[in-house]
Amino acid sequence: MAADDGEVVVVVHGFASIRLWMLPLCWRLRSHGYRVINWGYPSLRRNMAAHAARFYEYISKSLVHERRIHIVAHSMGAIVVRAALSEGAVANLGRIVLLAPPNRGTPAARLAAPLFGRLFRGIADLSDRADSAACRLPAECSLDLGVLAARFDLLVPVSHTHVAGESDHLVLNASHNSLLLSPAPARLAATFLKSGRFERCGSKR
16 A cells, blocks of 8 residues: 655664664565655764754754655664654654664663673663663653564563553564564554554454
């Protein structure tokens, strides 16, 4: 099913990742009729605030001419997106899908931060400590936002993917990174971008 003309999807990768990892997802979103921008950032360098400021500037200035902007983000990319959008409104913002997002931080980052936090500043930002960048984001989300969580995720527990005010939430039989490689998450993301809900088996939505 093709998307309306003028709609673009910005895809954002996660921690210790690169845009190459997002190519299967990008290809599948294009097959649903969307123009796709694969946005990258140096996730191992700088902190969450720097990444968020850069992303906000990009979507609010470079994409201001687009009729409607959707966002699909994976893991740390989800926190970059939420932090960016907390800085101000984006008039042409559409819907957002977050894949395995550490919306309430992750225990893995808390455990790794004492060992690797000085080298990779993003780790502490993803901790489930109350003072981390992820946990300091607004508890209530007013965005049209859907979450796809992975049942077999060893990095982000399903319970940590929720955010108050989410429009929809669905748990898939997947791992943290297989969400990027399987056809199902891309199909579900495309459904949410169109309708604001994830399609369920047997659902007529």
